Amino acid sequence: MTLPETADAINRTAADWAARADRGLTDAEAAELAAWLEGDSRRAGAYMRMTAVLVGTETEDSNATGAAWARRTPASGLTRRQWLVGGGAIAASVVGAGVWFGLDRQGRYVTRKGEKRVVALEDGSIVTLNTATRLEVRYSETQRLIRLADGEALFDVAKDAARPFIVRTGGVDVRAVGTSFTVTGGAGRPVKVLVREGVVEMVRPKAPTQLPMRLAANTRAVVADAASPAVIAKVEPTEVNRELAWREGRLVFAGESLSAAAAQFVRYSDTRIVVSDPVLAGSGVAGVFDANDPVGFAQAVAGSLEARAEVREGQVLVTR
Template structure:
């Protein structure tokens, strides 16, 4: 049998990714996909790339209403070279490259780094800056430990449960997309972009979250749940494009967010300045540019020093 070309494999992978995005696969379709993935390691790699591209296509569409995703997966060289449009978006958002997860593997990002990790079942994990996960796949369970940071999980349908653990919090999902935020000294936060998950904090009663819902662990084994808008979810996922979106946050909170993406600190000694609220979309790795924009808006001064920028009157 003639060997399949890379172009043909990419096209088939894109077709499967598009089919999954339209609706959950039937048991028959899932069996066909599983068989196709098992035929050739190149199938798995192409499918992982197609799923990752689909995630960033959604983000591009949200940022630019006139955007239309290509019908077929772009050639691999476009992804690696960081061409225009969607391919450029992917190249920016996958700094550190695509890493293919296997059983028991750990993946991490450094400060300012983002990474996309396609999993063996077709699921995709997008890691935000300073994040660390450990993947444990077995015959009867798909489990990921989010040891630190923030991640977006786009889960493929599979007979095995998909579980994300963050500290004492446990999220059970299937064929859905959701984020988990697990930062030091901050409560665990779970946001559902699509589908539904079951959330349990410690030994508390599980809580069901559906599309456009967010839950925050307010205390040990206590969870607060709220409905949010799609726009709020898009703002929360702006980090996939290396951006930070603020909508009424204080300058102190904004400065804290920028510290996760850059070694340059934003210093605000005046409590009145720290309480000022900010709205806008900013480059996550440019705290100096952010500080200068803030200074111009609030009539402040931004003094750039060694490893820091000080905002004052």
Template sequence: MTERESSRYIDATAADWIARLDRGPLSQEESQALEAWLAGDPRRRGALLRADALSLLSESAGALGSQFDPAKFAPPAPPPPPAPALSRRKLLAWTGAGGLAAASIGVLAISVQPAAAITTGLGEVRLVTLDDGSTVMLNTQSSLRVRYGDKVRRVELLYGEAYFTVVPDQGRPFVVDLPGEPLRAARGTFRVRKLEGKPVDILVDQGGVSLGEAGTADAVFLRANMRLTLPETASAPLPAPEAISADHVARALAWREGKIAFEGERLDQAAAEFARYSRTRIEIRDPALASEPVTGLFAASDPAGFGRAVASVFDARIEQQGGAVILTRRPGPR
């Protein structure tokens, strides 16, 4: 009787395969060996996805730049060369799901009931695996309703922010219901943000999505590294998508790793972003200080640490009163 492999051994083997994939395209013999390995034990596909997630986390952190220092607010360094695209495509084909940049987030596999809603609380980030193998990662204070049927995989972002990884299903398109035109995706990874008082924002990480009726003049298609903000009036025509850099994408998705990334935002805007993740509020009691630009990568759950970094850089005074971090300018010389 063949001895059953331990999970630790499977994880180590999966990490070795990811390392080989990142070095370059596999030879025909290596590809066949990987396919045979994946077919040998049902646990191996999940292990390969976890190993891929760890690799993607490293790439994402590198893309933010080695100079993203909160203490110095230095500009980001140029991104490192991307991993070979072919190896990632092969990985997606073998595993049947997109790379999950969420190794530090608990994976919650659930059987979604019709019209089921998934909701996160303040500071909570949750990764959910849907019935078809697609995944959705919900950011803090977000809610999503799932309505899977025989002919369409339909979800609705009620509020908040969600990152989707869609696996292909030729018989059932994946649709995200949005104000105005629904978003359709055949395969890929993308983020949808729907915050109170702000227009819906769509960002494509990999693959592509479309809005509007296919084949019509009003249809809009977004590819990787593109962003689109929906008009506030549902009947208004869709704007053209905006091309953005890979660095911009990495910063916008830093929340998946428990981080917040800024690049030139006003300090009061940064304080408002921290308020999405913590009950500790950052109060800035000087208009000039509030308008200062901020650049850096910070832990979303540590507004006090962010306040200390700001105080150090801008020679400000910081004090903590109850549930508030208060920043003020130091008195100038008389």
């Protein structure tokens, strides 16, 4: 009788596949990976965790300098696979302990202003936290519950029909089985749901007269407050991608007013962009900008609008 594959063996093979996928797979390798994933229900979760580890180390490495870089860099000469399996021989337990992804012992995940984090959950789901986000994970035998206290996160959900995946914030429950969507909420702000793939169900437990709503891919729903109905709209895939540019540390504008664009930077930096001229504030802006560089944005926009950007302590003043 063939013995079941051990978790350690699955993790090692998953690490190998993650490293190979990082450099690019041939069609034959992609088919081989798909067949391997289908062979055991535990493999998909392990593969997603290893992929998240790889993404997490790349994110940390890109921001690392000096001594911090030295502490995170794998031993000289290790390949990426050896780092995952060797230098990261405990990769699965590292993910579980949250060493790279900000998980504390109570199941809380936090990012500071200007930060983002990739979190691999125990079921293989991946959560990407945007700037200044706080959420709590509580898994049980019947459900996978995420309480979003504040901020924004992208959820790539592993399928598990027996345990629905629920994101709860601002009196709204967003339920999914296997899909990809973002939720923004907390701190008195409107709840916004943007579905990238699959279908989610939006439920409002504290508003029993409002029936559950199903949201398909490329759909946005906004709930202004507990008493307001949800405003649902279809959006183009290009707009979905634009709104998810924060995953790469970018903000993309396509005609928004300068004042609206400036307000977006407040989420990522303590340096404020001040536009006192109402005509200038209403001017449309377009382009791709570093979310953590409000000064660079203000200077670029000022140049295109024939204005001036004056850098002061804690702010950038844009004037004619």
